[in-house]
Amino acid sequence: MATRRNLLQAAVVTAALIPAGTANAADRSSIEARLKAYFRDKSNRDVDATMAHFSRSSMAYGDAAVGALSVTWEEQRSRFAEFMPNWPATSVSQPLRIVGYGDSAIVFFYNSPGMFGPVEIRAVAAVNYRNSKIVRWVDYWDGRHFGIENFEAIRRPEFPPDFRESLGGKASPLAERVARGLADALRTRNIAAAVGFFDLHGVIEDLPSHIQVVGHRSIEAFLTTASLPYMGAGTRVRHVVNGGYEWSADGPVKLGITALETNRDGKITRMTSVWDGSRISRDALITLAGATVEE
Numbered sequence: 559m560a561t562r563r564n565l566l567q568a569a570v571v572t573a574a575l576i577p578a579g580t581a582n583a584a585d586r587s588s589i590e591a592r593l594k595a596y597f598r599d600k601s602n603r604d605v606d607a608t609m610a611h612f613s614r615s616s617m618a619y620g621d622a623a624v625g626a627l628s629v630t631w632e633e634q635r636s637r638f639a640e641f642m643p644n645w646p647a648t649s650v651s652q653p654l655r656i657v658g659y660g661d662s663a664i665v666f667f668y669n670s671p672g673m674f675g676p677v678e679i680r681a682v683a684a685v686n687y688r689n690s691k692i693v694r695w696v697d698y699w700d701g702r703h704f705g706i707e708n709f710e711a712i713r714r715p716e717f718p719p720d721f722r723e724s725l726g727g728k729a730s731p732l733a734e735r736v737a738r739g740l741a742d743a744l745r746t747r748n749i750a751a752a753v754g755f756f757d758l759h760g761v762i763e764d765l766p767s768h769i770q771v772v773g774h775r776s777i778e779a780f781l782t783t784a785s786l787p788y789m790g791a792g793t794r795v796r797h798v799v800n801g802g803y804e805w806s807a808d809g810p811v812k813l814g815i816t817a818l819e820t821n822r823d824g825k826i827t828r829m830t831s832v833w834d835g836s837r838i839s840r841d842a843l844i845t846l847a848g849a850t851v852e853e
Contacts, residue, residue, distance in 0.1 A: 613691035618722035625714035658801030686726035701836035737803035757825040766835030784849035787811035
């Protein structure tokens with residue numbers, strides 16, 4: 559039978575290619591090692607070892623799907639201390655993909671059933687480090703995958719006004735340029751400009767709608783037709799990390815995150831977006847999927 563250690567070692571963990579002049583392989587391997595160690599200690603249900611990864615002086619830990627936010631080390635420790643002793647012995651919190659380098663990244667991860675509810679959670683987090691300690695961690699996930707009834711039981715009626723974006727600091731100039739340039743093209747629906755940010759064989763993934771679109775021609779057709787929560791007037795970049803950006807919108811989906819993997823020319827090879835699919839109707843999701851049909 560697989561152990562938690564086996565599962566963690568078997569995790570598929572990748573990172574964005576780092577364009578020349580922005581960082582080196584050591585920057586990428588360092589943040590991967592820190593994040594793997596964090597998930598190891600979390601899976602082992604070790605409250606103190608898990609909290610040792612966080613800055614005691616200044617930190618925030620948020621859940622942008624539920625609307626929860628801890629703003630001190632002591633507050634977050636009390637949350638883990640409440641949950642961890644009750645987790646099943648087989649609990650696994652497993653990193654699946656890491657996109658980033660230096661002191662910030664986006665991490666895709668899995669929490670097994672029984673940790674935070676009756677079913678699994680597949681989440682994506684924006685993470686910022688300072689002096690090798692986490693100063694900001696914010697989770698994003700899809701309430702529909704969790705089960706709408708299960709999700710509504712834990713979702714908070716009011717959200718914090720922000721998720722302490724100011725703690726995260728600045729991403730690299732390249733990450734800022736690509737994230738803000740793409741987001742601006744999507745906000746103004748400048749489809750040609752948006753497509754220009756992608757590698758010829760680039761991929762768009764929208765996880766709540768289970769959509770994948772490949773290549774310039776298909777991306778152009780999809781963006782021309784699709785009504786995505788992170789497109790159009792009222793969308794804004796909230797925070798950029800080395801690996802993507804967090805966004806907000808005026809529509810029914812208020813918050814989300816987009817990971818951006820780039821090649822050495824700074825072109826996007828894979829864009830992956832996550833937001834709370836329970837915020838829109840089943841029919842709206844079907845309409846969004848219909849935008850992938852080419853004529």
